[in-house]
Amino acid sequence: MTVTTPYGPRTGTGPVVMRLEQVSRWFGNVVAVNDVSMTIGPGVTGLLGPNGAGKSTLIHLMSGFLPPSSGTVTVDGEPTWHNENIYRRIGLVPEREAMYEGISGWDFVLANARLHRLPDPKAAATRAIETVDMQSAAARDVAGYSKGMKQRIKMATALVHDPDVLLLDEPFNGMDPRQRLQLMDLMTELGANGRVVLFSSHILEEVEQIAGGIEVMVAGRHAASGDFREIRRLMTERPHQYTIRSSDDRALAAALIADGSTSGVELGVQAGSAVLNVQASDYHRFARRLPVFARERGIRLYEVTPADESLEKVFSYLVNR
Template sequence: MSTLSIDHTSRWFGNVVAVNDVTMTIGPGVTGLLGPNGAGKSTLINMMGGFLAPSTGSVTLDGQQIWRNESVYREIGVVPEREAMYDFLTGREFVVANAELHGLGAKEAQTALATVEMEYAQDRKISTYSKGMRQRVKMASALVHSPSVLLLDEPFNGMDPRQRMQLMELLRRMGAEGRTVLFSSHILEEVEQLASHIEVIVAGRHAASGDFRRIRRLMKDRPHRYQVRSSDDRALAAALISDPSTAGIEVDLAEGGLRIQAVDFGRFTQLLPQVARANGIRLLTVSPSDESLESVFSYLVTA
């Protein structure tokens, strides 16, 4: 099991600061790296993969510096977002070439191609591949040496739904095996489904870390919104509105139920069942309406 550590790391290009004093730890399992375009995600991945040196701070794998450390590179597989590939090669030739860079051969290349289900097109030139197929053959080249760390920059770009599902299952399996998997994505729903942990980068700075629902609950200045349906919505609203844990309640005339804003998450979650029981009201559904990853990300970006 391997752990990546980024310690007070910055990277600038001339007068442009791409990553600004970021500290985070990426351990075994699947971690999602989130941020708007230009936030610094690719720069971070390039430093973790050994393609860029930090301007200040350190980027290490199990305590060893990554930059220009050949022994550490053997433990890292990288799937970059950029499409720079040798289009005149076949998929198999491309993966074999990457295997040979690690002192391996055709056997390991074939295993990697099978892992990403690209055997059927392995003898076609990369120039004939769709974007999704290119992503998968890049994935095979990153896996050819069985790395303990896998870094993927926007890996789902260009993949059809079936290819996305296959890749998500592969990443889940690798995380369950104890590998350290970090991927960036702008498809928030997929990150929510796949990542057990998230790191959020906004304008080059580290904005948040952890489970997105836990992060949401730490946002004390943002009301928590709930959709509640009960056997007597109006009576429930009347009983709740006087409590300081609620900032507002609306009756949803079109869909039925209540839209509730709670400013004290802990108190409200205890109060709701108590009030319902005391008034003989049966709760039918209680669901948070703003704890999706998209809501959390929006709050962090606009905060």
């Protein structure tokens, strides 16, 4: 897949905004999405949650494939359900491989270009196929494609009409490491060019690398929103863990133990050098008092590193609390 996309900055006036307001969706007695409100602007956003959390249902609601049982889903104020104008602004890469396998990749992408009534469907299809680096396999039937190739041709169909909003459900499934990196580059560039790019994924490392923000779904509900580091800082009910390197770990440890902001202080060794492992029970007080203690005692702080501020740990906490 090419790293540089021919899809330049979007031409619309003003930033595109997708908004969900008190959205619920139920199937009989099963509530798949429960009273979800979120606002998603330009850039790359990761949609996280365990299996059964409602991620795919939410993406189908956003794309206009499902009507909300209650609430509204809009793009720039226009509803996504039963709105032909909005369908032209949204591209969808579904997780399921419901594809016409008896036709070639080229015909599949070209058919989507024609469905959107593009002025030059062949040029649009060529551009989309080149963007996902599928030129050499475009003439082959989709039935003979590998999982990763099917993912890339689905990406081409979603891009063919140059949408303002790109929704991807587990887009990295079946891709090899090189293809995943190239898709990540493509998504990053599309987001940087003013498009809304929202994707679900269970590969937290990749979400951490490219998502400017995350939306977390747990049991059909919206559990958290924003940059995952900021979400971690807002978790005041959970102790924060830090690794500290200083010029006098013992003196600093004694001061922290005597202070009410910590619930655990331990001297340790990391990468061959002494460290102080601290569990801060009162994050805000700890952040204020640490530099004061160091200054009063003439201690130099070489490093203060959060030990639990990774997306994996944030996600695990939100899911299990």
